[in-house]
Amino acid sequence: MTPPVTSDFYELEALLDDADRERLYRVRDFMDTRVQPVINDYWTRGEFPHELVPGLAELGVAGAQYSGYGSPGRSSLFDGMVAMEFSRGDPSIATFMGVHGGLAMGTMHLCASEEQKERWLPAMARMELIGAFGLTEPEHGSDVARGLQTTARRDGDEWVLTGEKKWIGNGSFADLVIIWARDDRTDAVLGFVVEKGTPGYSAVDLKDKIALRAVQNAHITLDGVRVPEADRLQGANSFRDTARVLRATRVGVAWSAVGCARGAYEHALRYAEGREQFGRPITGFQLVQDLVFRMLGNITASATLCARASQLQDCGRLRDEHASMAKAYSTMRMRETVGWARELMGGNGILLENHVGRFVADAEAIYSYEGTREVNSLIVGRAVTGESALV
Incomplete structure (x- = not known):
């Protein structure tokens, strides 16, 4: 069994029971032995390592915090630590799993009917069907709640979807894509499941990204896509339902930020342990130890913040402002930490x-997606002051 890593400075893994710690270590081992040796090549080429998906499926952690329909039914705390562990190995893999197991499966668990859950979730839990989540649009990101332009028109027993989505992770190869659209009659925001190969659906991968290059983010065009009423998510009838999903997954992104920081820190620390300058290991230099302290402090503070947010989620007390605080703070500290890790390594970084x-x-992508720092800060500010500064 892989031993705990030194970046768990306050021993948060001890909050998990023995069985969940073993599951967490299996994820860590997979990332260290299967992903790390190959991921740089995929990152450079801007391609997703599809051959790793069966191994990811064998870990049995897709949609970890949800129960029933083949999902593991573990705690939000465990789910968050798994997200952290994926990101510690590689943030692109963490994002792929977050989109599939968090956004797509989370939407199914929270918004689908019983029949729909039985139809789709077991295969998604086994990762035989891969999911995507289509909310963001070319002209609407932070303001998508009010600015959503993709429309849904009822036509008998079908709905006709028209519009565009952008930055949709997994969107070019997913088997099931959840599309959020506005009912052209009632203005309500509805959710639909579009299956792979549906006529009128096209997806083109975005090129020349500087971050998360192994993630396939798609620009989706919906040109009169027909979806049967049976594939409309029966529990998704307003943007509040969308927000329920985002509240849960935003904490997962905060954990991913911690993982990104931990990955950079651990690589930098190992480098420092083997690097000599002026005739001695650089770990013995005061300025290097100061950087180690700064990085580890950021990681520890962010991880403890995320752990408490997950505990609130497990007992049903997580509010929007809790999730926003965790996401904004952890990504801010992540940005500092990865920069210090690069600094410690000098040009070799x-x-x-x-x-x-x-x-x-x-880190630059994690900093912005699932709610920018600016928007999350205003969500917290509104909760504290009682005044909304969002518009």
Whole structure:
């Protein structure tokens, strides 16, 4: 069994029971032995390592916090630590799993009918069907709640979807894509499941990204896509239902930020342990130890914040402002930490073979997706002051 890593400075893994710790260590071992040796090549080429999906499926952690329909039914705390562990190995893999197991499966668990859950979730839990989540649009990100332009028109027993989505992870190869659209008659925001191969659905991968290059983010065009009423998510009838999903997954992104910081820190620390300058290991230099302290402090503070948010989620007390605080704070500290990891390594920190540069780049995407720092800060500010500054 892989031993705990030194970046768990306050021993948060001890909050898990023995069985969940073993599951967590299996994820860590998979990322260290199967992903790390190959991920730089995929990251450079901007391609997703599809051959790793069967191994990811064998870990049995897709949709970990949800119960029933083949899902593991573990705690939100365990689910968050798994997200952290994926991101510690590689943020692109963490994002792929977060989209599938968090956004797509989470929407199914929270918004689908019993029949729909039985039809789709077991295969998604086994990762035989891969999911995607289509909310963001080319002209609407932070304001998508009010600005959603994709429309849904009822036509007998079918709905006709028209519009565009952008930045949709897994969107070009997913078997099931959840599309959020506005009812052209009632203005209500509804959710639909579009199956792979549906006429009128097209997806083109975005090119030349500087972050999360192994993630396939798609620009989706919906040109009169027909979806049967049976594939409309029966519990998704307003943006509040969308927000329920985002509240849960936002904590997962916060954990991923901690993992990104941990990955950079651990690579930098191992580098420092083997690097000599002026005739001695650089770990004995005061300025290096100061950087180690700063990085570990950020990681520890963010991880404890996320752990408490997950505990609130487990007892049903998580509010929007809790999730926003965790996401905004953890991503801010992540950005600092990966920069310090690069600084510790000097010029060698920009070589992909040393891994830290990948975390530095990927941190920029994690910092912005699932709610920018600015919007999350205003959500917290509204909760504290009682005044909304969002518009």
